[in-house]
Amino acid sequence: MNNQFKGTLMALTGASLWGILGIFIRNLNAFGLNGMDIAFFRCLLSGIGFMLFNAVTNPDVLKVKFKGLLICFMYGIISYNVGFVSYGFAVERIPVSVATVLMFLCPVWTALLGRIFFKEKLGIKNGTSIIVCLIGAIMVSNVLSVGKVKLDLIGIICALLNGFGVSLQVMIPRFFSKTLKKDTMLVYGFFGAAFVMALFTNFDAVSAGWSSPDRMSFIMNIVFVSWLCTTFANVSMVKSTNYLNTTVSSILSAIEVVVGALVGLLLYKESMSLVQSLGAVIVVLGAIGPNIIPRKSQKGNT
Numbered sequence: 001m002n003n004q005f006k007g008t009l010m011a012l013t014g015a016s017l018w019g020i021l022g023i024f025i026r027n028l029n030a031f032g033l034n035g036m037d038i039a040f041f042r043c044l045l046s047g048i049g050f051m052l053f054n055a056v057t058n059p060d061v062l063k064v065k066f067k068g069l070l071i072c073f074m075y076g077i078i079s080y081n082v083g084f085v086s087y088g089f090a091v092e093r094i095p096v097s098v099a100t101v102l103m104f105l106c107p108v109w110t111a112l113l114g115r116i117f118f119k120e121k122l123g124i125k126n127g128t129s130i131i132v133c134l135i136g137a138i139m140v141s142n143v144l145s146v147g148k149v150k151l152d153l154i155g156i157i158c159a160l161l162n163g164f165g166v167s168l169q170v171m172i173p174r175f176f177s178k179t180l181k182k183d184t185m186l187v188y189g190f191f192g193a194a195f196v197m198a199l200f201t202n203f204d205a206v207s208a209g210w211s212s213p214d215r216m217s218f219i220m221n222i223v224f225v226s227w228l229c230t231t232f233a234n235v236s237m238v239k240s241t242n243y244l245n246t247t248v249s250s251i252l253s254a255i256e257v258v259v260g261a262l263v264g265l266l267l268y269k270e271s272m273s274l275v276q277s278l279g280a281v282i283v284v285l286g287a288i289g290p291n292i293i294p295r296k297s298q299k300g301n302t
Helices: 004-021 021-030 037-058 068-095 096-103 106-118 123-141 154-177 182-198 203-211 214-242 246-252 254-266 276-294
Strands: none
Touching: 004 021, 004 214, 004 246, 004 254, 021 037, 021 214, 021 254, 037 068, 037 182, 037 214, 068 096, 068 154, 068 182, 096 154, 106 123, 106 154, 106 246, 123 246, 123 254, 123 276, 154 182, 154 214, 154 246, 182 214, 203 214, 214 246, 246 276, 254 276
8 A cells, every 4th residue: 555545545534534523413412512512522532532542552652741742732722622613603603505615625724824834836736626626515515505695704704714723733733743743742632622622611511411311322422423533533634644745635635525415415314416416526536536546657747
């Protein structure tokens, strides 16, 4: 398995798990938990799970000086809090279709930050992929059919912040790549974010869910939303940047839009028009196509 394929597979896995996140969030909403409550558990349990994993497989990851610990905490507070919290506010205030497209501007933010801080050139291939995926995302989310729905400014800002927060999750570790391991930043970043979110979490609602007759379902949804769709998904996406350009990893995250649409179609019996189906195909081709087509050799290009 070559590095490009390995990185592509990791990015697609992370994005796909993000795509099914809505299943477990809806289930937890039914127990009375809101976006902030769920975000707290996503960060806290992800930090615990990833810490235990590294304690067994790579204990050196957990060794960090106080200054490094502060950097990791700030990484989590900035990137995860911005991404997770803004997601909940966005979908509460504006149509999900509009929010989805605005959130997908993550590759644009990543490309822009990469250009500013690391002097990276976008390139024709990546630029084309972003445009193609954005067109497909617009079609999948059916944003053009929102009609006369009044868009809330705060909702729009939150949707944009979500995409920016996701881009920060893969971009910030690059600034400290020479002094801090990515896994170290992930572990303590989750704890930093959880600490701040705890200040705004409704623990009465959490207690009610825990005490409900369907306690096992409550626990399983917490586990899935935290360890499967957050720990495994975010780690896969961040570590894909070991093998891929950060912009490419962000482009591949477009698959989240397709998976989310398929979840709505198959699980919740939501309708999917011909235009939306075509958009899903376009997203897949735009995201995966350029990254699985072998590059021509230099000799072949001359």
